[in-house]
Amino acid sequence: GAVVSQHPSWVICKSGTSVKIECRSLDFQATTMFWYRQFPKQSLMLMATSNEGSKATYEQGVEKDKFLINHASLTLSTLTVTSAHPEDSSFYICSTERTGGTEAFFGQGTRLTVV
Amino acid sequence: AQSVSQHNHHVILSEAASLELGCNYSYGGTVNLFWYVQYPGQHLQLLLKYFSGDPLVKGIKGFEAEFIKSKFSFNLRKPSVQWSDTAEYFCAALPWRSSGSARQLTFGSGTQLTVLP
Numbered sequence: 001g002a003v004v005s006q007h008p009s010w011v012i013c014k015s016g017t018s019v020k021i022e023c024r025s026l027d028f029q030a031t032t033m034f035w036y037r038q039f040p041k042q043s044l045m046l047m048a049t050s051n052e053g054s055k056a057t058y059e060q061g062v063e064k065d066k067f068l069i070n071h072a073s074l075t076l077s078t079l080t081v082t083s084a085h086p087e088d089s090s091f092y093i094c095s096t097e098r099t100g101g102t103e104a105f106f107g108q109g110t111r112l113t114v115v
Numbered sequence: 116a117q118s119v120s121q122h123n124h125h126v127i128l129s130e131a132a133s134l135e136l137g138c139n140y141s142y143g144g145t146v147n148l149f150w151y152v153q154y155p156g157q158h159l160q161l162l163l164k165y166f167s168g169d170p171l172v173k174g175i176k177g178f179e180a181e182f183i184k185s186k187f188s189f190n191l192r193k194p195s196v197q198w199s200d201t202a203e204y205f206c207a208a209l210p211w212r213s214s215g216s217a218r219q220l221t222f223g224s225g226t227q228l229t230v231l232p
Contacts, residue, residue: 036222042224043222043225044220046220095220104149104220107158
């Protein structure tokens with residue numbers, strides 16, 4: 001069964017609204033979660049590293065005020081796309097791994113379409 | 116900086132044909148290497164991984180990959196593809212660090228495989 005659950009799978013929103021994406025670790029406590037973004041025909045690009053109980057670490061070029069990350073518990077990290085615009089339309093995926101583990105587990109991804 | 120290159124963006128094969136997808140990585144230290152597959156509308160799934168030991172790694176669904184250190188390559192192979200192998204395939208690298216520190220995967224750009232029935 002799924003180790004990481006991501007919700008929603010797809011969402012359509014109007015420009016200017018905000019969208020929250022949830023990522024839950026089902027089988028283990030995840031002190032660190034990663035958020036990726038995938039543009040069509042391109043690879044997954046790391047956006048930020050979410051750390052439980054502390055501020056997220058954002059990759060260069062990712063606006064922290066636009067992509068708000070909250071990791072309030074050991075099993076849940078959320079990504080909120082604020083004031084969404086059509087160029088934010090993309091596929092967002094979260095992942096995590098067990099401490100000391102050797103395999104990353106991915107959520108099913110969220111297809112965001114901003115109209 | 117670490118990078119992963121996949122040179123084939125789209126591969127089209129007929130059923131029973133043999134498959135080889137290229138993957139090259141750039142990193143000065145020890146890396147762990149992975150191949151993931153993403154079927155339409157589904158999660159990324161791990162096909163196989165290489166950490167150490169035998170450079171020929173066997174994964175699920177008949178896939179295998181060979182780590183060639185001198186070439187910085189980790190190509191994915193399957194002797195006979197099936198229509199159900201149609202999916203996107205990603206090569207990824209993870210720099211080795213001691214446990215306790217967070218690590219993130221670096222992905223290649225992906226290869227779309229289409230298998231014609």
